Amino acid sequence: MNPLNHVAIIMDGNGRWGLNNKNSRIAGHKAGLYVVEDIINQTLNLKIKYLTLFAFSTENWRRPKKEINYLFSLLEKFLNKNLVKFHKKNIKLKILGRKNFSKKLNNLLLKAEKTTFKNDELQVNLALNYGSKYEIINAIKKIKNSNKKITIENFSQNLLTKNIPDPDLLIRTGNTKRLSNFLLWQLAYAEIFFEKKLWPDFNEKDYLKILNKFRKIKRNFGNI
Template structure:
């Protein structure tokens, strides 16, 4: 979900306003994903590298996260959306951990769309933790690593979307993206709409996936 800061800069607004509009886009897209019948939607909310940002911006981001969960949790429950967190969210502030644990527990029985939020997440860290866990149990194989990833139990990643014109993965789902299709757009995240999501899905549907075969 890239481009909140640039969206605000183009309009001579504080970066915080861009992040607020980014949350509005999250709401639109989560509702659209449910209406479209998507099994899972994963949003890269905060990376292990984002700690390098100014302290006031980091604080504002987590404030928005808390407000989003508090305001939308009832909607998740009502609409059968399951929440899942990937990344080391247990290292976050205790009040955020408690809020997330409560949301995870209250939506655990839902079997509609799974909303996966990547928090304090980095793919290098995820793969290293998974390899260590696999080694502690025995052989290190692709299967044992995959079973120990944060995304274990989720559907296979089919499509990765990145907004704002950036054409790189930025340490996101590096293991899972091995055979995923990718779709890049110049649209800044606050301007990303369900129509853009449908455009990406239509492009995905027209691609031939051979998984190394012919």
């Protein structure tokens, strides 16, 4: 069976679910948050060490301002509700992306990272205001400014995922088959599962089913 150390998820379909079920994209984002809590707890129970969730991309700023503001208010409520619980469960929170939100949200994100910094049972990476192309360009600039050689190892150490192992598995819900500027370098050898269900309909059974399929895949990494 394949070892599983890091799962990455593109949580796609909240808006479409909201329109289909409540005639409101905002309702879909709220429903999707319950799934986030379930998947984090399931990942913790399975003793998987890293979980990366694509929560808000650099491209998502193009959405209506009302929807963006609601997303950030949901994130604030999520952190205020769960931070103490996560800390007690020995979960570490890390933000991948540029923290150029409101002062209130920035402070909350920094507090979440500082409070949980030493936790080591599960690391949950929230990709917020994240774009892989920007991350790659920024890594190149950092290496250039340091006058070091550009190597695979140096490059990886200058990404936002420094010291985080690359994902073994990527799950994307929402019946969309693309990476959407997410972890383009880090997903080079990941197994990818595209799930038809929209994120609010995704559940623990779906998650376990994919993980079981992953563990049975023959992974060669270039070998026979």
